[in-house]
Amino acid sequence: MNILGSMLLMTMMVGVPQEGAEGKVFPFPIDVRDFDNGLRLVGVQFDSPGLAAYYTVVRVGARQEVDEGKSGFAHFFEHMMFRGTEAFPAEEYNDVLRAIGADSNAYTTSDRTVYHILASSRSLPRTIEIEADRFRRLKYEKAEFQKEAGAVLGEYNKSAANPFMGLFEKLQDTAYDVHPYQHMVIGFLKDIEAMPTLYDYSLEFFDHFYRPEYVTLLVVGDYDWAKLQKDVEEKYGDWKRGGYVADIPEEPQQNKPREATVSWPAPTLPILAIAYRAPAFSTDRIDMPGLDVLSQVHFGSTSPISQELVIEKQWVDFISAGATDQADPPLFTLLTRVREPDKLEEVRAKLLAEVERISEELADSDKLEATKSRMKYQFLMGLDTADSVANTMAHYLSLTNDPETVNRVYELYDAVTAEDVRRLAKKYLRSENRTIVTLTQSAEVKGEE
Amino acid sequence: MRWLALLMTFLVFASGRHAVGEERNTVLLKSPGNPLVSFRFVFHVGSSQDPPGKEGLAALTSLMLSQGGTEELSMTEVMEALYPMAAGVSAQPDKEVTTFIGRAHRDHLEPFFSIFRERLQKPCFDPADFERNKNQLLNFLTKSLRSANDEELGKQSLEWMMYEGHPYRHPVQGTVQGVESLTLDDVKTFYRERYTFGNLQIGLAGNFPEGFPERVREDFKKGLPSGATKAAELPNVARDKGLDVTIVERDGADSTAISLGFPIDLTRADDDFYPLLVANIYLGDHRSFNGVLMNELRAKRGLNYGDYSYIENFIQDGGSTFPVPNVPRRQQNFSIWIRPVAPENAHFALRGAIFYLRRLVEDGMSEEDFEGMREYIMSYSKLWAQNLDRRLGYELDSSFYQTGSYIQEIENRLRSMTAADVNRAAKKYLDRWDFDVAMVASSTGPLAEAIRANAKSPITYQTPGTAEEVLAEDKVIEVLELPIENVRVIPVAEFFEK
Numbered sequence: 001m002n003i004l005g006s007m008l009l010m011t012m013m014v015g016v017p018q019e020g021a022e023g024k025v026f027p028f029p030i031d032v033r034d035f036d037n038g039l040r041l042v043g044v045q046f047d048s049p050g051l052a053a054y055y056t057v058v059r060v061g062a063r064q065e066v067d068e069g070k071s072g073f074a075h076f077f078e079h080m081m082f083r084g085t086e087a088f089p090a091e092e093y094n095d096v097l098r099a100i101g102a103d104s105n106a107y108t109t110s111d112r113t114v115y116h117i118l119a120s121s122r123s124l125p126r127t128i129e130i131e132a133d134r135f136r137r138l139k140y141e142k143a144e145f146q147k148e149a150g151a152v153l154g155e156y157n158k159s160a161a162n163p164f165m166g167l168f169e170k171l172q173d174t175a176y177d178v179h180p181y182q183h184m185v186i187g188f189l190k191d192i193e194a195m196p197t198l199y200d201y202s203l204e205f206f207d208h209f210y211r212p213e214y215v216t217l218l219v220v221g222d223y224d225w226a227k228l229q230k231d232v233e234e235k236y237g238d239w240k241r242g243g244y245v246a247d248i249p250e251e252p253q254q255n256k257p258r259e260a261t262v263s264w265p266a267p268t269l270p271i272l273a274i275a276y277r278a279p280a281f282s283t284d285r286i287d288m289p290g291l292d293v294l295s296q297v298h299f300g301s302t303s304p305i306s307q308e309l310v311i312e313k314q315w316v317d318f319i320s321a322g323a324t325d326q327a328d329p330p331l332f333t334l335l336t337r338v339r340e341p342d343k344l345e346e347v348r349a350k351l352l353a354e355v356e357r358i359s360e361e362l363a364d365s366d367k368l369e370a371t372k373s374r375m376k377y378q379f380l381m382g383l384d385t386a387d388s389v390a391n392t393m394a395h396y397l398s399l400t401n402d403p404e405t406v407n408r409v410y411e412l413y414d415a416v417t418a419e420d421v422r423r424l425a426k427k428y429l430r431s432e433n434r435t436i437v438t439l440t441q442s443a444e445v446k447g448e449e
Numbered sequence: 450m451r452w453l454a455l456l457m458t459f460l461v462f463a464s465g466r467h468a469v470g471e472e473r474n475t476v477l478l479k480s481p482g483n484p485l486v487s488f489r490f491v492f493h494v495g496s497s498q499d500p501p502g503k504e505g506l507a508a509l510t511s512l513m514l515s516q517g518g519t520e521e522l523s524m525t526e527v528m529e530a531l532y533p534m535a536a537g538v539s540a541q542p543d544k545e546v547t548t549f550i551g552r553a554h555r556d557h558l559e560p561f562f563s564i565f566r567e568r569l570q571k572p573c574f575d576p577a578d579f580e581r582n583k584n585q586l587l588n589f590l591t592k593s594l595r596s597a598n599d600e601e602l603g604k605q606s607l608e609w610m611m612y613e614g615h616p617y618r619h620p621v622q623g624t625v626q627g628v629e630s631l632t633l634d635d636v637k638t639f640y641r642e643r644y645t646f647g648n649l650q651i652g653l654a655g656n657f658p659e660g661f662p663e664r665v666r667e668d669f670k671k672g673l674p675s676g677a678t679k680a681a682e683l684p685n686v687a688r689d690k691g692l693d694v695t696i697v698e699r700d701g702a703d704s705t706a707i708s709l710g711f712p713i714d715l716t717r718a719d720d721d722f723y724p725l726l727v728a729n730i731y732l733g734d735h736r737s738f739n740g741v742l743m744n745e746l747r748a749k750r751g752l753n754y755g756d757y758s759y760i761e762n763f764i765q766d767g768g769s770t771f772p773v774p775n776v777p778r779r780q781q782n783f784s785i786w787i788r789p790v791a792p793e794n795a796h797f798a799l800r801g802a803i804f805y806l807r808r809l810v811e812d813g814m815s816e817e818d819f820e821g822m823r824e825y826i827m828s829y830s831k832l833w834a835q836n837l838d839r840r841l842g843y844e845l846d847s848s849f850y851q852t853g854s855y856i857q858e859i860e861n862r863l864r865s866m867t868a869a870d871v872n873r874a875a876k877k878y879l880d881r882w883d884f885d886v887a888m889v890a891s892s893t894g895p896l897a898e899a900i901r902a903n904a905k906s907p908i909t910y911q912t913p914g915t916a917e918e919v920l921a922e923d924k925v926i927e928v929l930e931l932p933i934e935n936v937r938v939i940p941v942a943e944f945f946e947k
Contacts (some may be wrong), residue, residue: 047482060574083736090748103770105736118832127750143914150751150911157789158706158754161599196912265701266596269588307525314581317588323851339584356853369589370533377535381485385835445700 006304024378024408026249030403031225035231037241039215040340042403044220044393046386052221052445054127054136055388057397059216060209060289063111063327064246065180065187067201069194072152072187075108076195077205081115082106083140085133090144094161096130112398123223125231132235135210137203139275142199149195156186163268167439171273174260174434175331179251202294211242216397221386251277251329257431262439270338271439272348274355276429278323278332281399288325289333289412290424295322296371297363298354305354309336315343319351325399331435332428344438359425362418375413397410421437473643477662478654480837486558487838488551488565489652491775491845495545496623497616497681502630502947505586505623508542510858513542515549517578520821521714524578527564532557536561538568541775543762544617545680546849548775551596552838555656562665570672572640579633586628594620595941599699599789599889603706606697606887606944608732611712611782616681619945626947646670646788647677650848654841686712687883691932694886694900699905699941702891704753705795709802709886715876716777717850723862724874725760731822732809733758733872736770739825740804742785751796751912754788758806760878771833773814774842777849783879795888796899796906800929803884810880813872823863823873830859882932893938901936 032041047287061074084090097104100123106115117127169184176182186192217236219228227370254277279287299305299321309316323332334351338344383389396405492829496507513539531537534557541548549569554559594602598757605620612618619627647671653662688711715722734740735757737749742756761781766773785806790798812820834856847855891894899906908926915923 016664090738091744096822098825101825101831103829103832105770116587120828139938141914143916146912146914147749147751151747151754154704154747154751154753154755155788155912157791158600160595160703161701162858194888209818230801261925266594268596269592277847300532301530302525309530311525311581312577314577317585374535377533377557380644381535381552384837 001114021248024265024407025376026406027380027383031048032403033229035212035233035237036185037239037240038211039232039236040401041229042216042218042393042397043225043228044389046217046221046389048221048386050121050222051225052119052121052124052219053386054117054119054124055218055390056129056131057216057218057394058113058209059111059214059398059401060113061109061111062183062187063180063187063248064209065183066246066248070189070198071180071183071191072195072200073201073205074113074140075185075187075277076149076152076192076404077202078106078108078113078115078336079152080145080202081134081138082139083144083148085137085139087133087137088130093130093134096126099372099400100126102127110181110185110324112295112394114394114398116387117327124223129229132239132396135215135414136236136239138206138210145199146196147200148190148424152186152195153192156192159186161266163230163264163266163271163439165265165369166262167271167273169335170260170333170439171275171435171437172261174258174437175254175275175277176251178249179328180248181251181277181326181328181330186343187235208246210240211244212236212239216401218390218393219396220390220393234373249330254390255432258435260435260437262437263442265442268439268441269443270341270344270345270441271335272338273333273335274335274348274351275331275435275437276377276433278330278428280327280329281325283400283405283408284410286412286420287424287427288316288323289409290416290420291323291428293368293371293375293413293416294358294421294424295332296374297367298358298425300371302367309347309350315340315347325395327399334403344425344440348438355425355429359422359429361422363421365418368418368421370418372413372416376410379410458618464893472630475651475662475666476653476841476848476849478841478844479657479835483655483837484555485837486653486655486657487544487554487555487841488549489654489775489838490549490569490843491650491652491694491849492547492549492644493545493648493650493680494547495543496619496621497544497617497683498637499616499623499644501626501831504619504627506627506631506635506639507547508587508622509582509628510636510643511540511542511547511549512582513574513578513636513640514568516582517568517574518570518575519564520573522564523556523573524575527568530560530564536628538565541773542621542765543776544621546775548690548845550575550838558657558661562584565674566668569644570669572632574637577632579636583628583631586622587625590620590628590945594622594945596699596701599702599704600704602697602941602944603887603889604786605782606695606889607708607710607784607885609944610695610887611710611885612686615684615686617683617760617762617778617780618712624945641674643671643678644904645676645678645825646673646875646932647674647675647871650845652841652845654837680779681692687714689883691813691882692884692886694897695933696893696897696934696936696938697887697889697941697944698891698893698938699889700891702889703792704789705792705798706769706782706789707787707795707798707802707886709799709884710782711881711885712780712782714780715859715878716781717780717846717852717855718762721874721877722760723859724866724870725878726859727819727822727863727866728758728809728814728879729758729783730826731814731818735759735763735765735772738803739822741809742802745805746787746798749916751910752794752801752906752908753790756785756787756802758785759783771839774839774846777846791909791911792890792892793909795812795890795896796904797908797927799886799888799900800906800926804926804929805930806879810875813875814868817870819868819871823866827863830856849923856915889901889941897936897938900931901933903930903933
């Protein structure tokens with residue numbers, strides 16, 4: 001059975017239209033269907049003949065890991081979802097994916113877990129069958145659960161040598177006191193090591209979050225909308241709504257600057273993170289889109305501070321800035337790596353002075369317009385495959401469950417003024433709202449410098 | 450001037466062909482419905498041409514073109530010009546070729562092309578850009594590769610050991626002493642001698658206007674010196690002995706990354722490549738549960754995060770499961786990548802990987818497994834070139850290897866392939882014991898001793914609940930006799946030094 005075949009190869013690449021209808025930035029038609037059990041199905045008509053991306057967006061992530069000792073569990077559970085059901089044990093599930101020639105995987109972030117399958121449109125009914133089955137009737141033995149915990153530990157280990165991981169672990173732990181954003185998505189090492197003992201908890205986790213009201217199905221590409229709705233209703237229709245809502249603690253307001261250091265046990269250049277508590281994602285206010293624009297205008301590759309420190313003085317090898325769209329307040333983080341370790345203090349002073357400056361001075365209006373142009377083109381140029389469109393849409397669906405959010409966000413970007421940028425700098429980039437973490441090479445490291 | 454490439458219309462698959470002498474091919478993929486234009490300019494210039502003692506020269510030269518100013522515009526001005534277009538020019542240097550990749554919206558085609566051509570034809574070789582780019586390479590070698598990414602360190606160490614005395618030996622980014630020795634004059638000379646029109650393959654895809662490709666070609670023909678240079682001579686590095694194990698001693702390596710492999714004498718240009726491709730995907734499909742290694746070592750044993758195998762140079766494209774195009778090589782190797790394992794399981798993992806490879810070599814794939822793989826690869830390979838830019842990359846690679854379009858070639862070959870073809874190819878190319886092995890570890894003495902002595906290496910399960918049949922197989926693996934030829938412990942600081 002060669003489902004895709006050579007015709008598909010010849011036809012699957014097509015255009016990235018300029019802009020959507022009525023001036024909307026998202027250029028593709030959208031279909032939406034809500035089912036009685038709370039499940040939402042979203043379709044995006046993308047011109048990829050014979051091909052469709054099938055995404056299951058679950059609105060659970062590190063954010064809901066409120067129980068003591070359970071950090072990293074949403075990600076761990078993502079792994080368990082590949083361990084099969086009675087109807088399709090893991091090997092059979094995989095045999096189906098192989099037979100349809102799918103590219104399949106999953107990922108977890110602070111706010112969502114996304115399962116994605118890219119395969120032929122003809123295989124959509126089969127995809128729906130195996131996905132509905134595992135989301136409703138996942139079943140694994142204790143032994144399989146324990147084996148998977150080993151793989152997760154391996155996933156932690158593969159990144160453990162990376163100093164950026166060490167820096168972010170410390171940053172999140174320092175900046176948050178009670179909110180689960182305190183830990184990285186992969187979790188604290190001690191919690192990962194304890195995972196094999198949590199079989200019963202895993203059943204509870206599935207029961208709480210793998211429910212239709214937490215899930216949006218997203219199909220992007222070539223599909224028959226009527227047939228899709230029918231197939232989804234048939235396979236997911238009697239999936240029972242849950243009722244669980246995690247009691248996510250609200251992070252109290254920060255009222256004084258925080259600071260921490262990491263001594264890294266291997267050769268590294270110093271890395272500096274200056275982070276500020278930023279607003280939660282919202283399309284009602286311009287704050288979060290405004291900070292996105294700010295990050296590009298004032299800290300992007302052509303900003304005065306980047307030009308000075310990266311290109312002219314060459315004290316650092318990059319500067320990045322920004323906050324992730326998150327359901328609860330994220331961190332707006334300035335990140336840089338210092339090329340000359342003895343310049344660390346000066347770099348820090350320069351960045352803090354720049355934060356002060358942009359809270360007082362208006363951004364250059366040409367740069368503001370160039371930034372808006374850049375953001376729009378970057379967005380449109382990224383929408384060049386069914387998979388990349390699905391990824392973008394999954395991001396917004398996880399935040400609001402509303403496919404129109406993407407258009408609203410870009411309307412807000414368009415509306416951001418230089419005054420907004422200055423006001424937002426003043427409002428959020430304040431010292432009492434700030435956490436600074438510095439990572440430097442431990443004095444005990446042998447050899448290099 | 451004769452056009453050697455087919456000017457493609459939408460829906461027609463391009464097929465570029467090599468030309469002789471100056472007229473290397475041009476690959477065009479015209480797609481009127483697409484508002485983007487992709488540029489992939491492949492220069493037959495790579496790190497295999499770095500002069501001895503100047504390792505890193507090809508990479509640094511490529512950075513000076515992609516991350517430097519031009520005669521007209523400073524680096525800052527180039528960045529300012531590209532910024533509102535969200536466009537860029539990146540260099541992808543590799544061992545045989547260096548590819549300059551750019552993508553612009555059709556709204557910006559002319560201003561983008563003007564910068565793209567300036568960068569490649571009229572770099573200004575500014576001393577400040579030189580310092581910045583040189584530091585970037587040095588920091589990569591000393592602060593990233595040697596200390597921050599044990600998986601990459603394992604892979605690069607494997608090539609460092611496997612290709613001793615060979616132009617593929619050093620990382621594309623060079624060696625520490627090689628990069629330190631580079632001068633701006635070295636870069637200028639290398640550029641002048643190597644960045645010729647005869648060394649260039651032009652790739653364009655998307656919605657370019659009528660006459661644009663001809664204009665681009667003429668412009669580069671005028672703007673670059675003519676002539677082509679010779680590729681580096683590649684000696685034969687095959688050995689015929691046992692395992693040559695190198696333990697890369699790195700303080701702070703809490704888990705052990707392992708890469709092993711041997712050179713193989715085939716590329717996409719060979720008939721046997723295609724059945725071997727099937728055998729390899731069956732053994733170790735990159736980041737999927739289709740592979741035997743992944744299922745046996747990760748899924749059944751929880752040993753680590755992943756276990757894969759390769760029959761050609763494979764660099765993952767971002768967070769996807771697909772490789773980047775345009776890293777072709779005239780000589781390839783077979784390799785197995787075992788992602789970091791707990792140190793106490795390193796010896797077992799090495800044996801385990803070889804055990805499952807041997808099972809493939811000795812028992813082969815069943816008819817049923819073969820049919821499953823054939824179906825899978827027929828469909829899955831179509832996903833490798835989902836957008837025009839990647840497809841252009843694949844077409845350029847097909848031109849490098851002088852084959853038909855790679856993905857189409859796979860389909861054509863699979864149609865008439867049998868399980869016997871696959872099993873014969875696996876036996877012919879993989880029935881070997883002369884592995885180079887690189888293991889990145891902090892505590893090295895006992896590991897070296899155990900491997901040298903072929904000591905029993907029972908797995909230490911981090912989790913309970915292993916299936917009985919797996920435990921039974923463990924008993925065979927833990928005593929698998931490996932023909933050890935050599936075991937060395939080398940401190941990480943000695944790698945990539947000179």
